[in-house]
Amino acid sequence: MKDRRSDNELQEVLKRLPSVDRLLHHREVKKLLDGCPRKIVVNSIREVLEARRKKLTNGYGHLEPPSIEEIVEEVTAAVKNRLEWTLRPVINATGVIIHTNLGRSLLPTEAIDRVCEIASRYNNLEYDLAGGKRGSRYVHAESLIAEITGAEGALVVNNNAAAVFLVLNTLAQGREVIVSRGELVEIGGSFRMPDVMAKSGAVLKEVGCTNRTHLRDYEGAISENTAMILKVHKSNYRIVGFTKEVSTAEIAELAHRKGLLAVEDMGSGCFIDLSRFGLRDEPVVQTELAEGMDLVTFSGDKLLGGPQAGIIVGKKELVEKCKKNPMTRAFRVDKLTLAALEATLRLYLDEATAIKNIPTLRMIATPLHELEERARKLAGLLTEAISSAEDGASGERYFIGVEPTVSRVGGGSLPEQDLPSWAVSVRCSSASRIEKLLRSNKPPIIVRVENDALLMDVRTLLPEDDGYIVTAFKKILGEHSR
Numbered sequence: 001m002k003d004r005r006s007d008n009e010l011q012e013v014l015k016r017l018p019s020v021d022r023l024l025h026h027r028e029v030k031k032l033l034d035g036c037p038r039k040i041v042v043n044s045i046r047e048v049l050e051a052r053r054k055k056l057t058n059g060y061g062h063l064e065p066p067s068i069e070e071i072v073e074e075v076t077a078a079v080k081n082r083l084e085w086t087l088r089p090v091i092n093a094t095g096v097i098i099h100t101n102l103g104r105s106l107l108p109t110e111a112i113d114r115v116c117e118i119a120s121r122y123n124n125l126e127y128d129l130a131g132g133k134r135g136s137r138y139v140h141a142e143s144l145i146a147e148i149t150g151a152e153g154a155l156v157v158n159n160n161a162a163a164v165f166l167v168l169n170t171l172a173q174g175r176e177v178i179v180s181r182g183e184l185v186e187i188g189g190s191f192r193m194p195d196v197m198a199k200s201g202a203v204l205k206e207v208g209c210t211n212r213t214h215l216r217d218y219e220g221a222i223s224e225n226t227a228m229i230l231k232v233h234k235s236n237y238r239i240v241g242f243t244k245e246v247s248t249a250e251i252a253e254l255a256h257r258k259g260l261l262a263v264e265d266m267g268s269g270c271f272i273d274l275s276r277f278g279l280r281d282e283p284v285v286q287t288e289l290a291e292g293m294d295l296v297t298f299s300g301d302k303l304l305g306g307p308q309a310g311i312i313v314g315k316k317e318l319v320e321k322c323k324k325n326p327m328t329r330a331f332r333v334d335k336l337t338l339a340a341l342e343a344t345l346r347l348y349l350d351e352a353t354a355i356k357n358i359p360t361l362r363m364i365a366t367p368l369h370e371l372e373e374r375a376r377k378l379a380g381l382l383t384e385a386i387s388s389a390e391d392g393a394s395g396e397r398y399f400i401g402v403e404p405t406v407s408r409v410g411g412g413s414l415p416e417q418d419l420p421s422w423a424v425s426v427r428c429s430s431a432s433r434i435e436k437l438l439r440s441n442k443p444p445i446i447v448r449v450e451n452d453a454l455l456m457d458v459r460t461l462l463p464e465d466d467g468y469i470v471t472a473f474k475k476i477l478g479e480h481s482r
């Protein structure tokens, strides 16, 4: 029965809630004040009191005001919550290497060290040391990119979305850009090629059909007002069956024969042929340029394995035009990005070093037998930990094993191409509940749940993650059995 208490009653109850001041003088709260800023404590108290007031106001029946101890307990929890970092490291046991939701690529140690070095000191970000005058931030990664890709010019901006926008806005504003209907991609987080193009001022001219586009389709669409043919990497989908797409070389040849620009949004931007690791079809930047693309754009934190950035490479004259676009200022990268990028790029000067030292490439290149060994080792540690936690436990059984699985490169690279891998599996009747507990662990552990099993793909685990995973399981099962 709903029987709302009267306004008078309610006022009485609300009055019995302790004041902020009284709480600030409570012994436990004083302890909190010793360890953290007063502002955090005061705001936490206000938050708790406000929530309590709401609860009482909306309450039906005999809601009693809480005891001061209860409130203090809530304040303590609220303070803890406020002091928690919002951006935190997590353990990625999903097997998705470039996981956009989990921060994409991990930086190589060399890049991390370089960021610290540059961030803690003054530097020549925009200072020409030889001339003793103002310089340009855009020179910093340029020569390395040219060295690796063979491109005449390079420009680094904030991300690939900005790179694509800048190229279109600089070179095709008010003019037509021809794109195959099979390539009008949407990348997660609202990067839609048609929308980006509209905002850039370029006019999209779609050609072909979803599954088939011929060279004659491109040719037939060219008009007085065409500026560019744009090829877009099908980053997160694949068109299979009765398909036809036009090669890079053919597009470039047609564009140049008609006095147009040939540009490619490569998405991932790979410098190394990955087919030896079982990944076919990911175009290599150097090849696309050699086949005649005037400009290509790609991300810094996908397959390249560096910091978030968008890289434009190709003909010097076109890159210079992009640099002069006032929008470039809005997309400019900071010194930390440039420091990390330069250090990452340097690793590419020797391919073996790049594969060994860049985490994204290293994870792709890890041999299957190593992954199996790794999975067996972690499964062994977990079995040991869980069997001791199960002593006198609730009766819930956990079956730990290893099984073959598939990892994904992710991040809009190599869609539908799976990498065979190994996972540790934990089968139990409460897999989804354990998944949630692992997610709220410190550090959070992100796993896959398939049927009744928790799966942890070891490909994306770092060496130190094993210890955290074992501790987390011990804790969770220990609490479960109590």
Ligand SMILES: *Cc1c(COP(=O)(O)O)cnc(C)c1O
Pocket: 159, 160, 161, 162, 164, 185, 187, 191, 232, 233, 234, 235, 265, 266, 267, 268, 298, 299, 300, 309, 310, 411, 412
């Ligand atoms: C990922 C991607 C983008 C966006 O790149 P960001 O660096 O995330 O801005 C654009 N185009 C393609 C084809 C992509 O795969």
